[in-house]
Amino acid sequence: MQPYRILIQQSATIALNFLSPAERDQVMRDINRLADSPFPPEAPSVYRVQGPPEMLVLPTLDRLRVVYTVGPDRTLSIQDIINQDLADRYFRQPTAVA
Secondary structure, three states: OOOOEEEEOHHHHHHHHOOOHHHHHHHHHHHHHHHHOOOHHHOOOOEEEOOOOOEEEEEEOOOEEEEEEEOOOOEEEEEEEEEHHHHHHHHOOOOOOO
16 A cells, blocks of 8 residues: 655644754654554554544654644645643643632
């Protein structure tokens, strides 16, 4: 089976440019490994985020997450690379204010 084509969006490119060369190389290795797998959304470490379009998240390095979509044309569209701590802060359940 052909590997998935990788399309990196501008926000992900910007995030990659803020990483050290070693970190950037590791993230790209993880993305390429995902693209070479038979069906990336079912990779063991991938999880889904609800909503249209369905976003998938690939953990990489210690606290980084690659957010991407899978197109019907076998394209992995890398939307962004985010820090898990920051995502936890913004997307945690709201708490009631007394």
